[in-house]
Amino acid sequence: MLIASNAVSWAQTMPMRGGRAPDGYIALSSNITISMPFDKSQDIEAQQKAAVESVYRMIKNSCELVVEAFAESCEITGVSSSVNMSNRNDRDMSVTVSGQVQMVAKPRAVTAPNP
Numbered sequence: 137m138l139i140a141s142n143a144v145s146w147a148q149t150m151p152m153r154g155g156r157a158p159d160g161y162i163a164l165s166s167n168i169t170i171s172m173p174f175d176k177s178q179d180i181e182a183q184q185k186a187a188v189e190s191v192y193r194m195i196k197n198s199c200e201l202v203v204e205a206f207a208e209s210c211e212i213t214g215v216s217s218s219v220n221m222s223n224r225n226d227r228d229m230s231v232t233v234s235g236q237v238q239m240v241a242k243p244r245a246v247t248a249p250n251p
Contacts, residue, residue, distance in 0.1 A: 157240045163213075164202065164239045168194045174229040184219060184231050191217060191235040198237050207241035214238035 157163040168191055174183050199210035217235040224230075 161240050161242050164241060166195075166198055166237050166239075167234065168237070169232065169234040171230055171232040174231060176229070180229075184221065187231050187233045188217065188219060191233045195235050195237045199239055199241070202239060202241050206243055208244050210239055210241040212237055212239050 170187060170191060172183075172187055174180055195212070195215055199212055202210045215235065215237050217233065220232045220234075222230055222232070
């Protein structure tokens with residue numbers, strides 16, 4: 137919850153300028169790709185939807201991971217995705233879902249260790 141409130145207030149006061157992160161912030165991007173075989177005994181559309189939802193959940197968690205690792209706050213600034221269904225030999229159908237997420241984060245201050 138804290139992540140969302142930080143991101144919302146930041147988004148209202150610190151918009152991206154010309155595709156660049158404001159001073160003190162960094163721009164990040166991540167690509168996520170999953171490929172899974174289809175089970176012919178199940179509905180193909182439902183399986184495709186499940187694969188897309190899986191990628192979107194990973195995208196949604198991207199800022200949370202950034203905050204856990206090194207940032208005070210994070211905001212998702214862009215998302216794109218694609219779905220590719222293939223049928224290699226009439227037996228092996230699969231779906232590949234790719235997602236890209238763009239984020240802006242404010243890194244936590246790093247303190248130097250004492251000598």
